[in-house]
Amino acid sequence: MNLKYFIVFVAGMAALAGCQEASEYIPSIYITEAQRQEVKTITISQAGEKAEFTVSAAQIVDRDTHVSFEACPELVADYNDRYGRTAVALEDFTFAKKEVVIAAGKNVSESVEVVVNEELKPGTFYCLPVKIASTDGGMSILESSSKLFLVFRAPVRSKAVYIGSGNKCFVPTFPEHPSFEGLNLETMQEVTLECRVMVNSFTKSDPYISSIMGFEGDVCMRFGDVKIGYDVLQVCKGDYQPAAINSPCAPNLWYHVAAVWSRSTLRVYIDGKFVAEQTHKGETVNLAGYHKLGRTGIGFSLGAASVYNNNRPLNGYLAEARVWSRALSSNEIANNKDLVVVDPQSPGLLAYWKMNECEVLEEPRRDPILNRIFYNRIVDQTGHGYDAYGEGRNPDFIDTNW
Missing domain, CATH: 2.60.120.200 (Jelly Rolls)
Structure with a gap:
């Protein structure tokens, strides 16, 4: 093979290997809704009603994978800055479960339920930021889709x-x-x-x-x-x-x-x-x-x-x-x-x-x-x-x- 073409061939193969390495697929866990939009707005007519969201894995899991959550009220200010709003933190709420499972053979969890325990006032946004706290599935947490702003409002x-x-x-x-x-x-x-x-x-x-x-x-x-x-x-x-x-x-x-x-x-x-x-x-x-x-x-x-x-x-x-x-x-x-x-x-x-x-x-x-x-x-x-x-x-x- 001509030396010039051999050098070009080797360089091309090296570049291809580098691209493959750079784009190596790493499966991860994330909040399903946050992949599309990091804000979910829910209308709550009375105390006791709930909001739901789910967690997904980037691939089918081969064993039950547990995912836990935490509320992050300190992120309400970040939400207001980002969206030009004056939301207040939702104070009285309950996680029906603070941990959900992605069952073996699936890639989406059961629903995470958040129950609103307070009466909401019309004309006010109530914000509850939630975030994935941990998972035992061996997959990493996808940081960009690890949190979700749950925003509640009362009907008018x-x-x-x-x-x-x-x-x-x-x-x-x-x-x-x-x-x-x-x-x-x-x-x-x-x-x-x-x-x-x-x-x-x-x-x-x-x-x-x-x-x-x-x-x-x-x-x-x-x-x-x-x-x-x-x-x-x-x-x-x-x-x-x-x-x-x-x-x-x-x-x-x-x-x-x-x-x-x-x-x-x-x-x-x-x-x-x-x-x-x-x-x-x-x-x-x-x-x-x-x-x-x-x-x-x-x-x-x-x-x-x-x-x-x-x-x-x-x-x-x-x-x-x-x-x-x-x-x-x-x-x-x-x-x-x-x-x-x-x-x-x-x-x-x-x-x-x-x-x-x-x-x-x-x-x-x-x-x-x-x-x-x-x-x-x-x-x-x-x-x-x-x-x-x-x-x-x-x-x-x-x-x-x-």
Whole structure:
């Protein structure tokens, strides 16, 4: 063999041997759920309910393999830092067993059960970090999947108001009070809109629009348009119109939807997940503006958004509607989706309409700016006075459980 080719052959074989040695397979033990995601969120309705997870081996075990666990409350701070949350440690819990077995001939254990012994408060995350403490199976513990953040929340039971052509809600208090503590509502550099929405039926004829909140011409969330499907979430501000074309929504299902106008982008979220965005040139948002067509006008609204087509109303239900004077982060959007409710005094929360009840007015309110008559009021929970007003004399509500 030519000496040159022999040297190349030897070098190649050495490199191959080195790669094989570097990628030598080492079987290990790990928490099954942590291989996919290190956080598992569980809704607990009452004390005594439980969460479950399992342990896996990277290969079938030839004898019973015991795996023990420990709680690591000191890691709650690490969870909060990583996910931008303010979870508290779950204090009263019980491991049904602190040790589980991967039976011989299998590679997945029986379930590890964690019983929650305390009543949880809605609006709070409770975190219980757990970690594999030891195993007797001769396999190593896979460090990257050895811990799991169990995050517990209480369900939020409330109500939601019907929004339709007979009960569109408006916020005339924005144009009436366009400044708040030095904030100019007519030139907002950052805004976040969010709410929960369930559609009874989408608008399936021209213009194919079901309005959620905001108002056309400035910023609004809506389903549908002539250029997209009637069931697609779109956020509009002038020519900026990002749409979640790959994530159409369905009727009779609840969604958490959000729009975030930052100083450079307009982002769209569904159920806490980013779905679309568009960059902009640094324009501002006017929350206090309004449009008129003939005698009546429309400004920022809930379940309506346009002076045309009877205001392009939603046929469905709204709840937990909020306007923020800052651009919420992706973590904050996800947190709000999971927690459902927020503290009315949260930094940057401009207006908060829970939409779970309304005050039927003894005397109808005639609004001089929009030239509309209102029969019910939905209180702004922040105390800032940005109450919403509805046109329905006796609005319908449904029970909700998130």
